[in-house]
Structure formats: C-alpha cells, structure tokens
Amino acid sequence: MPDTFDLEKFLPYRLSLLSxxxxxxxxxxxxxxxxxxxxxxxxxxxxxxxxxxTATDLQHFTAMDKVNISxxxxxxxxxxxxxSENHEHDGRARKLSLTAAGNDLRNEVIPRxxxxxxxxxxxxxxxxxxxxxxxxxxxxRSETSNPIV
Amino acid sequence: MPDTFDLEKFLPYRLSLLSxxxxxxxxxxxxxxxxxxxxxxxxxxxxxxxxxxTATDLQHFTAMDKVNISxxxxxxxxxxxxxSENHEHDGRARKLSLTAAGNDLRNEVIPRxxxxxxxxxxxxxxxxxxxxxxxxxxxxRSETSNPIV
DNA sequence: AATCTATTGTTTCGTTTGTAACTATAGTTG
DNA sequence: CAACTATAGTTACAAACGAAACAATAGATT
Numbered sequence: 001m002p003d004t005f006d007l008e009k010f011l012p013y014r015l016s017l018l019s020x021x022x023x024x025x026x027x028x029x030x031x032x033x034x035x036x037x038x039x040x041x042x043x044x045x046x047x048x049x050x051x052x053x054t055a056t057d058l059q060h061f062t063a064m065d066k067v068n069i070s071x072x073x074x075x076x077x078x079x080x081x082x083x084s085e086n087h088e089h090d091g092r093a094r095k096l097s098l099t100a101a102g103n104d105l106r107n108e109v110i111p112r113x114x115x116x117x118x119x120x121x122x123x124x125x126x127x128x129x130x131x132x133x134x135x136x137x138x139x140x141r142s143e144t145s146n147p148i149v
Numbered sequence: 150m151p152d153t154f155d156l157e158k159f160l161p162y163r164l165s166l167l168s169x170x171x172x173x174x175x176x177x178x179x180x181x182x183x184x185x186x187x188x189x190x191x192x193x194x195x196x197x198x199x200x201x202x203t204a205t206d207l208q209h210f211t212a213m214d215k216v217n218i219s220x221x222x223x224x225x226x227x228x229x230x231x232x233s234e235n236h237e238h239d240g241r242a243r244k245l246s247l248t249a250a251g252n253d254l255r256n257e258v259i260p261r262x263x264x265x266x267x268x269x270x271x272x273x274x275x276x277x278x279x280x281x282x283x284x285x286x287x288x289x290r291s292e293t294s295n296p297i298v
Numbered sequence: 299a300a301t302c303t304a305t306t307g308t309t310t311c312g313t314t315t316g317t318a319a320c321t322a323t324a325g326t327t328g
Numbered sequence: 329c330a331a332c333t334a335t336a337g338t339t340a341c342a343a344a345c346g347a348a349a350c351a352a353t354a355g356a357t358t
Contacts, residue, residue: 005259007194007211011266012171014285016187017212019168021289022161037344045156055307062156063166067346070308092306092353110154117160123291128284135273135281136163140170142272186314204337216316219338241323241336 026116033112034105039064039072041109044098047082048106052095054087081105175265182261183254188213188221190258193247196231197255201244203236230254 007013027038036044042062047053050061058069073096076082081102087093098106121129156162176187185193191211196202199210207218222245225231230251236242247255270278 003198005194005255005262006198007191010194010262011282011285012175012262012269013191014282014289015164015168016172018285018289019164023165026161042156042162045154045159049152049155056305065346066307067309068344071344074308090306090354094307106154113154113159113161120161120288123287124284128280128287131277131280132284133160133163135277136160136167138272138277139269140163140167205335214316215337216339220314223338236336239324239336241321243337 022116022120026113029112029116030109034109036105036109037072039068040076041113043069043072043076043096044081044102044106044109045113047096047098048103051097054090054093054095056093058096076102171265171269175262178261178265179258183258185254185258186221188217189225190262192218192221192225192245193230193251193255193258194262196245196247197252200246203239203242203244205242207245225251 023038030036030038030041042064043058046058046061050057053061055066055069055073058064058073059066062069064072073082073084077084080099082096083099084094084096087095121132124132172187179185179187179190191213192207195207195210199206202210204215204218204222207213207222208215211218213221222231222233226233229248231245232248233243233245236244270281273281
C-alpha cells in the first residue's frame with residue numbers, strides 16, 4: 001500500500017517554503033541596507049501612499065495586528081522616520097506621516113523592493129507572472145471569506 | 150507625479166499574506182484536533198514517509214532549522230508519538246521513527262491536511278491549480294540557487 | 299448629565315523563535 | 329595516535345511575537 005501523503009507535494013507546505021524564503025531574503029536586504037524590519041517597511045510604505053493614517057488605518061491596509069503596528073510605529077518615531085500629530089475628531093487616535101528622513105528612506109528602499117520582486121519573477125515568463133499574480137489575488141479574496149478552520 | 154510604489158500590488162507582500170493566512174488556518178486546525186504544531190506535523194509526516202531518519206535528515210527534508218527540529222522531536226518523544234534508537238555507525242545521531250500512536254495520529258491528520266489543501270484551491274479551476282503548483286515549484290527551484298540578497 | 303458599551307492604542311506577560319555557544323562524536327592530517 | 333577540524337544535536341540567552349489586560353476616549357442609552 002503506497003503512502004497516502006507526501007509532504008513535498010503538499011501545496012500549503014510549498015507555499016509556506018516559498019514565502020518564507022522570499023520574505024527572509026527581503027528582510028535581510030532591508031535590514032542590511034537601512035536597518036528596518038519588514039513590519040516597519042510596511043508602515044513606511046503605506047504612510048507614503050496614505051499620509052495621516054492612524055494606527056487603525058494601518059491595521060486595515062497592512063493586515064498586521066495592532067500590537068505589531070504599535071511597536072513598529074514606536075521604533076520609527078524614535079528614529080524620527082515618522083511623526084505623529086493629534087487627530088482632530090478623536091482624542092484617542094494619532095495621525096501618522098513620514099518625516100523628510102522617512103520619505104527619503106522610502107525612496108531608497110523602493111528600488112530595492114522592486115529589485116527583489118524582479119528577481120523573484122525573473123525565471124517566469126510574462127504570462128506566468130500574470131497567472132501567478134491573478135491566482136494569488138483570487139486566493140486572497142476567497143481566503144478572507146473562507147477560513148479553513 | 151504618481152507614487153512609485155503600491156504595497157498592495159507588491160507580489161512578495163501578497164505572497165506573504167496568503168501564506169500566513171493558509172498556514173495560520175492549518176495550524177489552528179491541527180492544534181485544535183490533535184494538539185500539534187505545524188513543525189511537529191512536518192516531522193511526523195516525514196517520519197511516516199522516511200522512517201529511521203535522523204534529525205539531520207529531517208532538516209534536509211523539511212527545510213526547518215535544527216533547533217526547531219530538536220525541539221519538535223523532544224516534544225513528540227515526550228508524548229510518545231515518535232521513538233528514537235541509536236544509529237549503527239554514528240554515536241552522535243539517533244534514528245527516529247513513529248510509534249504506533251504517532252502513526253495513528255498521522256493517519257488522522259492526513260485527511261485534515263488534504264481537506265485544507267482542497268479548500269485552499271476550491272475557488273480555482275483545474276488548470277489554475279496546475280499552473281499555480283508548477284509556478285511555485287519553478288520559483289522554489291530558482292530561489293534555492295538565487296538568494297535575493 | 300450619568301452610565302454603559304465600543305473603540306484606540308499601549309503595556310504586560312507568557313510563549314515561541316533564532317543565534318550563538320556548547321557537548322559529544324567523527325573524520326582528517328601531521 | 330595526537331591534534332585539529334567538522335558535524336550531530338542540545339542548551340542558553342535574547343529578541344520577537346501574540347493574547348489578554350489595560351487606560352483613555354468616543355458614542356449610545358437612560
């Protein structure tokens with residue numbers, strides 16, 4: 001009787017392997033060049049796109065949990081890469097934005113991020129990249145509504 | 150001037166989101182039903198396929214680091230799901246295998262794993278599943294030789 | 299307005315994780 | 329075979345993480 005399960009063929013396992021390798025490599029790249037974690041980079045990236053976001057906004061944009069955001073924001077404020085101001089209508093919230101230094105860092109990291117993405121897909125054809133991207137989007141959309149548990 | 154970077158379109162980011170969601174859901178499933186982590190499951194899965202593997206063998210099969218393997222093995226031995234015996238030719242290594250209980254657990258978790266995989270791909274067509282799987286393999290093969298850093 | 303509930307964001311605490319140091323054994327070289 | 333180097337696996341320490349408790353404010357209900 002043949003064994004009924006082969007871990008190396010298990011799609012979620014291979015997906016996890018790939019994602020961990022890619023994220024690990026990118027994390028190394030950002031850390032070596034600019035001393036920031038992927039979480040911090042996500043905050044910076046989003047604040048470049050959506051200045052004056054609150055921590056809750058970031059939570060929605062980045063799918064990070066609020067503790068992680070709180071800690072990333074704390075470190076980035078300490079390094080003066082982002083700054084906070086009071087929210088007009090909500091005394092609990094603070095509006096966050098990049099400082100000039102934060103914006104500079106973002107502009108320096110962007111090409112690095114793009115190079116990582118480029119390297120990731122460099123062995124794929126244009127069609128394959130498109131397929132891969134579309135399938136991931138499809139899965140992300142369905143996953144949100146269908147928790148596996 | 151349009152902003153030059155959109156995190157939500159960044160492929161490594163979306164890949165990470167997807168993988169984290171899938172792995173998280175599977176981890177919940179295994180933990181609730183059989184009180185094992187994904188790392189422990191990987192060890193059990195591999196030992197079902199390759200009995201008498203050493204920790205180093207597991208390291209190669211599962212791409213986990215040796216500390217993680219050591220700890221998973223320790224917990225599984227404590228729960229008597231795997232057993233170890235001396236290695237004939239190497240006094241440092243131990244040969245690991247599933248106990249009857251470990252084998253039973255593996256057989257119970259396999260259909261659960263398969264259901265997770267099935268659910269993951271349930272919104273994709275047969276063609277898309279094939280494409281996705283092939284592309285991931287292609288990327289895994291190229292990633293090993295091409296560290297992004 | 300007083301009270302109750304919900305939300306924002308931080309902190310605390312226990313767990314998990316990874317790096318590096320370590321022990322023990324193998325293998326290699328002079 | 330003595331000494332060095334490499335490898336198998338564990339342990340120790342510190343950093344990262346997440347769940348839950350928390351303080352502060354908002355909004356709803358009476």
